[in-house]
Amino acid sequence: GESVGLHLPTLSVQEGDNSIINCAYSNSASDYFIWYKQESGKGPQFIIDIRSNMDKRQGQRVTVLLNKTVKHLSLQIAATQPGDSAVYFCAENFNTGFQKLVFGTGTRLLVSP
Amino acid sequence: EPEVTQTPSHQVTQMGQEVILRCVPISNHLYFYWYRQILGQKVEFLVSFYNNEISEKSEIFDDQFSVERPDGSNFTLKIRSTKLEDSAMYFCAGTGVQETQYFGPGTRLLVL
Secondary structure, eight states: OOSOOSSOOEEEEETTOOEEEEEEOSOTTOOEEEEEEEOTTSOOEEEEEEETTOSEEEOSSEEEEEETTTTEEEEEESSOOGGGOEEEEEEEEOOOSSOOEEEOOOEEEEEEO | OOOOEEEOSEEEEOTTOOEEEEEEOOTTOOEEEEEEEOTTSOOEEEEEEETTEEEEEOTTOOTTEEEEOTTSSOEEEEESSOOGGGOEEEEEEEEOSSSOOEEOOOEEEEEO
16 A cells, blocks of 8 residues: 555554544644545545534544644544555645645554454 | 546656656546655645646645646646656545545556
């Protein structure tokens, strides 16, 4: 895969567990945040996003939490499945108007059956 | 569901050669981007493109790089004289009126 993961933090969970992936973002002025999933050999796939005027947003099996005070973003995946195994990136937008995204370093999620 | 497509999926080239990476964005998208990802590293912004001109570019996007949308459909990234350190996955992305950027599957470029 594109993220070999030699230096990636890794989260290993059992199928059915809930997973929490964390991200510290860099710019307090960022107003838009996205979580992407990247499977081996593929491009980033949109999971969920959140604007800075919210602190929580839920999707199907996923929840994103935003703590602007400490510049922290988390992705919660409920009832994790083997198909959720991938590298997860958070990305932030510096509000340039043209959506330049700055990506975090990524976390590898390994789900065991 | 419409998807961003990229060609080729893999490209091997000799150092100093020119390469053109192609992308077909989703048809109603208005803003276009190129990113790259060196093996084992995070995704890095290269350039954004709107209304047929560059709107922002990163430090990586030097004079060796150029982008164009020649026919209103394809969006290309050209590297004029490739270097070894240009070896990476290159991703095209686009947005419409919504903010979400949708990425293509990428082109793996290997410079020898």
